[in-house]
Amino acid sequence: xxxxxxxxxxxxxxxxxxxxxxxxxxxxxxxxxxxxxxxxxxxxxxxxxxxxxxxxxxxxxxxxxxxxxxxxxxxx
Amino acid sequence: xxxxxxxxxxxxxxxxxxxxxxxxxxxxxxxxxxxxxxxxxxxxxxxxxxxxxxxxxxxxxxxxxxxxxxxxxxxxxxxxxxxxxxxxxxxxxxxxxxxxxxxxxxxxxxxxxxxxxxxxxxxxxxxxxxxxxxxxxxxxxxxxxxxxxxxxxxxxxxxxxxxxxxxxxxxxxxxxxxxxxxxxxxxxxxxxxxxxxxxxxxxxxxxxxxxxxxxxxxxxxxxxxxxxxxxxxxxxxxxxxxxxxxxxxxxxxxxxxxxxxxxxxxxxxxxxxxxxxxxxxxxxxxxxxxxxxxxxxxxxxxxxxxxxxxxxxxxxxxxxxxxxxxxxxxxxxxxxxxxxxxxxxxxxxxxxxxxxxxxxxxxxxxxxxxxxxxxxxxxxxxxxxxxxxxxxxxxxxxxxxxxxxxxxxxxxxxxxxxxxxxxxxxxxxxxxxxxxxxxxxxxxxxxxxxxxxxxxxxxxxxxxxxxxxxxxxxxxxxxxxxxxxxxxxxxxxxxxxxxxxxxxxxxxxxxxxxxxxxxxxxxxxxxxxxxxxxxxxxxxxxxxxxxxxxxxxxxxxxxxxxxxxxxxxxxxxxxxxxxxxxxxxxxxxxxxxxxxxxxxxxxxxxxxxxxxxxxxxxxxxxxxxxxxxxxxxxxxxxxxxxxxxxxxxxxxxxxxxx
Ligand SMILES: Nc1nc2c(ncn2[C@@H]2O[C@H](COP(=O)(O)OP(=O)(O)OP(=O)(O)O)[C@@H](O)[C@H]2O)c(=O)[nH]1
Ligand SMILES: [Mg+2]
Numbered sequence: 120x121x122x123x124x125x126x127x128x129x130x131x132x133x134x135x136x137x138x139x140x141x142x143x144x145x146x147x148x149x150x151x152x153x154x155x156x157x158x159x160x161x162x163x164x165x166x167x168x169x170x171x172x173x174x175x176x177x178x179x180x181x182x183x184x185x186x187x188x189x190x191x192x193x194x195x
Numbered sequence: 196x197x198x199x200x201x202x203x204x205x206x207x208x209x210x211x212x213x214x215x216x217x218x219x220x221x222x223x224x225x226x227x228x229x230x231x232x233x234x235x236x237x238x239x240x241x242x243x244x245x246x247x248x249x250x251x252x253x254x255x256x257x258x259x260x261x262x263x264x265x266x267x268x269x270x271x272x273x274x275x276x277x278x279x280x281x282x283x284x285x286x287x288x289x290x291x292x293x294x295x296x297x298x299x300x301x302x303x304x305x306x307x308x309x310x311x312x313x314x315x316x317x318x319x320x321x322x323x324x325x326x327x328x329x330x331x332x333x334x335x336x337x338x339x340x341x342x343x344x345x346x347x348x349x350x351x352x353x354x355x356x357x358x359x360x361x362x363x364x365x366x367x368x369x370x371x372x373x374x375x376x377x378x379x380x381x382x383x384x385x386x387x388x389x390x391x392x393x394x395x396x397x398x399x400x401x402x403x404x405x406x407x408x409x410x411x412x413x414x415x416x417x418x419x420x421x422x423x424x425x426x427x428x429x430x431x432x433x434x435x436x437x438x439x440x441x442x443x444x445x446x447x448x449x450x451x452x453x454x455x456x457x458x459x460x461x462x463x464x465x466x467x468x469x470x471x472x473x474x475x476x477x478x479x480x481x482x483x484x485x486x487x488x489x490x491x492x493x494x495x496x497x498x499x500x501x502x503x504x505x506x507x508x509x510x511x512x513x514x515x516x517x518x519x520x521x522x523x524x525x526x527x528x529x530x531x532x533x534x535x536x537x538x539x540x541x542x543x544x545x546x547x548x549x550x551x552x553x554x555x556x557x558x559x560x561x562x563x564x565x566x567x568x569x570x571x572x573x574x575x576x577x578x579x580x581x582x583x584x585x586x587x588x589x590x591x592x593x594x595x596x597x598x599x600x601x602x603x604x605x606x607x608x609x610x611x612x613x614x615x616x617x618x619x620x621x622x623x624x625x626x627x628x629x630x631x632x633x634x635x636x637x638x639x640x641x642x643x644x645x646x647x648x649x650x651x652x653x654x655x656x657x658x659x660x661x662x663x664x665x666x667x668x669x670x671x672x673x674x675x676x677x678x679x680x681x682x683x684x685x686x687x688x689x690x691x692x693x694x695x696x697x698x699x700x701x702x703x704x705x706x707x708x709x710x711x712x713x714x715x716x717x718x719x720x721x722x723x724x725x726x727x728x729x730x731x732x733x734x735x736x737x738x739x740x741x742x743x744x745x746x747x748x749x750x751x752x753x754x755x756x757x758x759x760x761x762x763x764x765x766x767x768x769x770x771x772x773x774x775x776x777x778x779x780x781x782x783x784x785x786x787x788x789x790x791x792x793x794x795x796x797x798x799x800x801x802x803x804x805x806x807x808x809x810x811x812x813x814x815x816x817x818x819x820x821x822x823x824x825x826x827x828x829x830x831x832x833x834x835x836x837x838x839x840x841x842x843x844x845x846x847x848x849x850x851x852x853x
Contacts, residue, residue, distance in 0.1 A: 145275070145624075146626075146627065146629055148271065148273070148274055148275070149270060149271075149274055149276070149629060150629065151389065152270035152271035152274060152310075152313065152314075153270050153310070153629070153631060154307075154309070154310040156389065156393050157389075158393070164416075164417050164420060164421075165417075165420060165421055165424065168518075168522065169424060169518045169521075169628065169630075171420055171424070171632065173413075175307065175309055175310065176306065176307065177307055177310065177631060178416075178420070178631065178632040178633075178634075179629065179630070179631050179632065180424070180514070180515075180518050180628065180629070180630045180631075180632050181627075181628070181629055182518075182521065182627040182628040182629070184627035185627050185628075185629060
């Protein structure tokens with residue numbers, strides 16, 4: 120198992136599992152309500168500003184302020 | 196305001212058997228479904244004291260009249276966001292003007308069941324009778340997804356109806372199901388226990404959803420997204436699309452606008468000829484017909500703007516564009532979504548402020564509403580043209596440059612004011628952007644037409660009544676008290692009747708008429724107010740005539756040119772170059788030139804920055820949820836304009852150009 124990274128460190132095209140502490144920001148509840156829940160598998164469609172992730176077929180754009188705070192474990 | 200004759204829009208829906216609230220995630224088809232059920236008979240209202248809008252409509256289900264309330268989409272009822280709280284309040288019956296709902300219509304997106312079930316759970320747990328409408332079933336089946344509504348119905352313990360909100364398929368079944376809405380007795384997980392909620396959602400999806408989901412054209416969507424949010428390519432794409440949008444608005448709106456002016460001109464002329472001379476005729480022709488024309492003339496732009504923006508929003512592009520613009524706007528404390536209102540404001544601040552609801556955060560939205568009128572709208576153009584003519588009569592290149600400068604000045608003032616507002620009055624952390632990027636879709640013309648109609652009607656009803664009232668008052672102020680024509684004018688008229696040459700006699704009569712009009716305006720309330728207020732504008736170099744011009748343009752800026760024409764040139768045909776020349780050469784009472792370079796320059800700056808549009812104030816009050824915002828806008832913009840105009844005058848004079 121690799122150590123947890125943040126969403127912003129992953130490169131485009133890779134997949135990751137959202138870690139338990141989804142997000143330390145005030146946006147945490149919103150992100151979870153949008154489907155970015157712990158344990159979900161996300162695919163990074165674009166990295167940077169914005170970071171675009173796909174979770175269960177839904178695309179969500181996140182500004183870097185947020186993507187650098189979302190903890191993930193890289194998925195194989 | 197006229198009494199409301201439209202029975203569907205009575206303030207308190209008393210004859211209905213119940214209120215049903217539509218609840219669901221954003222972009223799942225709530226409004227499309229609402230429009231299907233209620234048609235055109237909907238009424239948009241701002242929730243008290245907020246910029247959040249609810250739409251009320253009436254539909255018949257099994258012979259029962261039901262008031263349907265369409266709310267903004269939210270991801271959860273428990274989020275710390277105004278929208279989310281409003282929906283929660285609405286369900287709890289704590290929303291002013293909306294009775295406690297008899298039932299909740301939960302709208303879920305069949306293609307994204309796992310997430311949509313979360314809010315369904317929250318709504319079911321409120322203890323109100325519920326019905327579930329499952330939209331996007333067409334898209335789901337195209338993707339090879341099969342959904343078992345009966346199983347869902349069983350698990351949720353309330354009716355579940357698969358529909359296609361876009362085509363209307365399943366709507367009749369849904370109508371019958373609404374009367375079968377029931378309080379769910381199924382065991383539902385507590386929203387606080389997030390792990391259990393996800394487990395519950397996943398379990399339901401496993402039970403109810405089947406089929407092998409065809410892998411969608413992910414590469415294609417990735418490429419489109421990459422291009423759309425790319426720092427350079429995305430910006431170019433954005434500029435192209437927006438330029439096209441505004442070109443279409445300007446090109447297409449001018450035809451109906453001309454037509455409206457023509458029709459109202461004819462109506463006014465006809466009324467002028469049939470009504471007996473006197474105060475009533477003046478009021479009807481100049482006040483009411485003139486005021487109506489001035490209001491209705493905005494309608495084509497408003498309809499087109501909202502039609503096109505709705506189409507664009509429907510395609511899914513606007514969400515991407517928001518990220519492109521966020522990079523630029525964020526520096527001024529504004530979110531990316533603010534670009535639509537800010538751009539629209541260059542056509543007219545009214546539709547711009549009405550489109551500010553695309554901005555999700557309340558503080559951001561208020562900031563946008565407050566600063567939008569700084570941007571140079573098309574009503575300022577005639578004033579710019581007149582004043583630039585005075586300033587740079589023989590230097591067209593310089594005039595062009597300053598013309599562009601006026602636009603730039605407006606933009607800078609708007610952005611800096613927005614920054615200031617966000618730092619002081621509307622203080623609060625700028626919310627970093629989190630935005631769902633909806634699938635690219637073929638836009639629905641029907642939705643766009645309904646949106647345009649909705650906005651246009653709202654504008655006419657709410658703003659129109661206020662605007663009309665204001666215009667009538669202003670007209671009255673400038674027409675009364677009526678005074679005797681001055682001796683000079685009477686003498687000239689007598690002389691004219693004795694001159695044999697018809698042409699000369701006519702020109703003398705016109706001259707007499709102009710002296711009379713000018714004297715009437717000078718003696719009217721507006722004229723007196725102008726003289727009274729003039730000291731305020733004295734530092735800016737305006738005499739009482741320019742002051743009246745500035746004052747009357749508070750009704751609408753374009754009035755300035757015609758007021759000046761009446762005031763100093765005795766005619767209101769502002770197309771006539773001779774009249775423009777006379778305005779330029781007009782004298783003040785002491786015989787010096789009225790428009791010196793320094794006063795013209797300060798006037799130009801004043802017009803760029805001042806809040807001189809009462810219709811806009813009326814719309815600001817409506818959209819921001821209170822007159823205090825409109826007053827703030829008026830006060831701030833006028834203060835900034837005055838100061839900037841004064842500095843301009845000082846600079847021009849210091850430059851020895853006066
Ligand atoms: N294919 C398909 N498209 C639909 C259906 N229902 C709605 N749409 C489309 O989905 C998009 C969003 O619909 P809206 O009705 O604006 O969604 P909403 O839930 O009101 O969205 P918000 O007000 O932003 O929360 C529009 O492009 C609709 O045409 C449906 O059943 N099938
Ligand atoms: Mg809607």
